[in-house]
Amino acid sequence: MQEFLAQEIVAKLKSARKVLLVMHRRPDPDSIGSAAAMGEFLELHGIAHAYYCVTAVPAEARRFGIEPTKVFNPDTLKEAILDFDVIMTFDAGDLKHAGLEEIITPPLSSPRLLGRMGGVGSFIINFDHHATNARFGNFNLVEVGCASTTELLYRFFEALNFPISARIATCLLAGLLVDTDHFFNPATTGSALQVAAAMMSRGVTLTELRQFLFERRGIRSLKLIGEVLARLYRPPRYDIAVAYLTEEDIERHGVDAEDLDGIANLLNAIGDAQAMLFLKSGGGFIRGSLRTTRKEVNVGRLAELLGGGGHRKAAGFTLAGALRAEGNCVRVV
Ligand SMILES: [Mn+2]
Secondary structure (H helix, E strand, O other), rough: OHHHHHHHHHHHHHHHOOOOOEEOOOOOOHHHHHHHHHHHHHHOOOOOEEEEOOOOOOOOHHHHOOOOHHOEHHHHHHHHHOOOEEEEEEEOOOOOOOOOOOOOEOOOOOOOOOOHHHHOOOOOEEEEEOOOOOOOOOOEEEEOOOOOHHHHHHHHHHHHOOOOOOOHHHHHHHHHHHOOOOOOOOOOOHHHHHHHHHOOOOOOHHHHHHHOOOOOHHHHHHHHHHHHHHHOOOOOOOOOOEEEEHHHHHHHHHHHHHHOOOOOOOHHHOOOEEEEEEEEOOOOOEEEEEEEOOOOOHHHHHHHHOEEEOOOOOOEEEEEEEEEOOOEEEEEE
16 A cells, blocks of 8 residues: 555544444454454544444454444434544445445545535545445545455555554454455465464464354354255256355244354355355345355356445345245245
């Protein structure tokens, strides 16, 4: 990252009254880790800040220094939004993903607050690494070459010669670890590994991160994952392996939906299909996650055709509807 841009951002942050750090809906460790790392940076510079997420934040966020109960939600933010003159988003592809679409309208030069907040300007700084990012900010730091948004944050801190603490290193490494599928997927570049090495030299261990990020599944969730695996099928016409999970499954097994995060990456182990599609239904919507390990396959393009987005090797979309099992297949109804 160019030094002048990083300096310009810091100048903006220093002149801010209060900064809002926004995680995307259903935040993953990349979004949480980036927001938490920036929160720590602002803390060290004495810049007032708070967090926001449109959906609930997982309890793990506490390990990054974010108390989930203290994160603004859409209701509480409406009361407080006027306090914030700089808004930073992390790992969010567009304003909807950031949960801000009803709060902010994005004319490119000067986003304005809507409705009764009308007329008050706020400045958006958008940190992301998705190729499909809508560049909705006043500053758009979108680096598709970064394996994670936390890798981008590392570049930002590096450009500032800011000494990264062990706590910030934990946040950054967590995002990198999850977004590279533990340094296995094609996003795992040499520079991603160099960042990981730099973070580990600050005292973070992968074992420690692995324990709190991944090894928390209970027996009930593992049994449900077993059921999902047993449903795998491959329609020959598409050569994409499909598996699904419904809201009823989650209720029947009495598990936390959070416990089931990461199933799509797990299913990506499939070697005899071009790609993998994992469907999850609930609340009148179906969320599709696409993964591939094939060099020539671009699942991001497929997700875009279905109204979603993401990366070439990992992407997702949302459709209105529900799933109905039919024999060994599943139908969208
Ligand atoms: Mn990410």
